[in-house]
Amino acid sequence: MTALRSLIVFATAVLATAPSQGRYAASRAEDVVELADTASDVRISVLAPLCNAYDMVVKNEHVIRRTFTDLAAFRARPGLNGIPLLAPFANRLDEQAFYANGRKYAFDMELGNVRGAIPIHGFLSNAKDWKLVDAKADASGAWVTCTLDFYRNPQWMKQFPFAHTLTLTYRLSDGALEVRTRIDNLSVDPMPVAIGFHPYFQLTDSPRDDWTLAVGARTHWLLAPTFIPTGETEPIERVFSDPQSAALKGANLDDVFSDLARDANGRASVRVRGKSQQLEILLGPNYRAVVLYSPANAPNFVAIEPMVGITDSMNLAHKGIYKELQSVPPGGTWQESFWIRPSGF
Numbered sequence: 001m002t003a004l005r006s007l008i009v010f011a012t013a014v015l016a017t018a019p020s021q022g023r024y025a026a027s028r029a030e031d032v033v034e035l036a037d038t039a040s041d042v043r044i045s046v047l048a049p050l051c052n053a054y055d056m057v058v059k060n061e062h063v064i065r066r067t068f069t070d071l072a073a074f075r076a077r078p079g080l081n082g083i084p085l086l087a088p089f090a091n092r093l094d095e096q097a098f099y100a101n102g103r104k105y106a107f108d109m110e111l112g113n114v115r116g117a118i119p120i121h122g123f124l125s126n127a128k129d130w131k132l133v134d135a136k137a138d139a140s141g142a143w144v145t146c147t148l149d150f151y152r153n154p155q156w157m158k159q160f161p162f163a164h165t166l167t168l169t170y171r172l173s174d175g176a177l178e179v180r181t182r183i184d185n186l187s188v189d190p191m192p193v194a195i196g197f198h199p200y201f202q203l204t205d206s207p208r209d210d211w212t213l214a215v216g217a218r219t220h221w222l223l224a225p226t227f228i229p230t231g232e233t234e235p236i237e238r239v240f241s242d243p244q245s246a247a248l249k250g251a252n253l254d255d256v257f258s259d260l261a262r263d264a265n266g267r268a269s270v271r272v273r274g275k276s277q278q279l280e281i282l283l284g285p286n287y288r289a290v291v292l293y294s295p296a297n298a299p300n301f302v303a304i305e306p307m308v309g310i311t312d313s314m315n316l317a318h319k320g321i322y323k324e325l326q327s328v329p330p331g332g333t334w335q336e337s338f339w340i341r342p343s344g345f
Helices: 002-017 071-076 154-159 313-318
Strands: 024-029 032-037 042-047 052-058 097-100 103-106 131-138 141-149 164-173 176-185 191-193 212-215 217-223 229-235 253-260 268-273 278-283 289-294 302-307 326-328 333-343
Touching: 032 131, 032 141, 032 164, 042 071, 042 164, 052 176, 097 191, 097 313, 176 191, 176 326, 212 289, 268 289, 268 302, 278 302, 326 333
Parallel strands: 024 141
Antiparallel strands: 024 032, 024 131, 032 042, 042 052, 097 103, 131 141, 141 164, 164 176, 176 333, 191 326, 212 268, 217 229, 217 253, 253 289, 268 278, 278 333, 289 302
16 A cells, blocks of 8 residues: 555555646656757756756857856856846945835845845855746746745854745746736835846857847936936936947947836747747846946846846935835735847747
8 A cells, every 4th residue: 555655645646747738838857847848849957945947048049158068067056147136126225225115124244145245146046945836838838936034044144134925937938028016015114026037048159249139228327437316317328329220349248227118918029049049038117227248348248137127226215316226014014026038930
């Protein structure tokens, strides 16, 4: 009976992660989930404990930059590889503290999870506490969902004392990858939302100097030497004379843009184009800013970073400089998606 029960349990586990027999598939090997769209020839690999889509392969071409040699190296030192979540704050803060609901919350720098005079990128990009919820496929797509109970970690709560749960879903459909984030605020106070993502993209049909950008934004924020917005803005044309065909050759980008141009569905678009390949990043309405990072002397990559708000949004909102800071009411939910859509491969 024990052997039979073990066989049933094993068979159930295999069926739960078995790939679909149609266009889409979701399969699991240990802690890696692979999503596949056979018609578009797109594969996504997600390391579940990190809930990070560390690889996106389009017709055998890797479109996300990798700085690690193998998966073991990525597990040990994830860094800013794949599609890392920047939370509970994205990019930089102007001091070792943040402001919310009229109060100052100073970081405990001795904990070591927040570092530097100008803290940057939060402290969850290396978090290995994500729990796999499901990995499935049907006739419309394949997806994997993971959750992170932020409130269970005392060192995280010490730095950002808003109890909440994060849910990330990667969904592959019609050749495009959707990255959906949900925040459930479990605390008694409104929770500021200042998260973002930091994917590095690459094209393989041409060098960076031959790429162009199409940036669906109207406003460029001027930055102090610390890369913190000063509060002054200018039209995007002061940076790109033609925002729909901006050459990356000679460009030295680490810039913040807002006032995004929206389509009928409320989505904004940023595209990088090569000889024939293109990646379009579509941002849902709750992504109010985008950071573009591509140093002039860098290898072939451009980081197109979806941001809920501009850099230092919590502190600049407290100062009255930034007007679009979002928050989640007590017991409420915040949710938004961005999409990566390849073409020309």
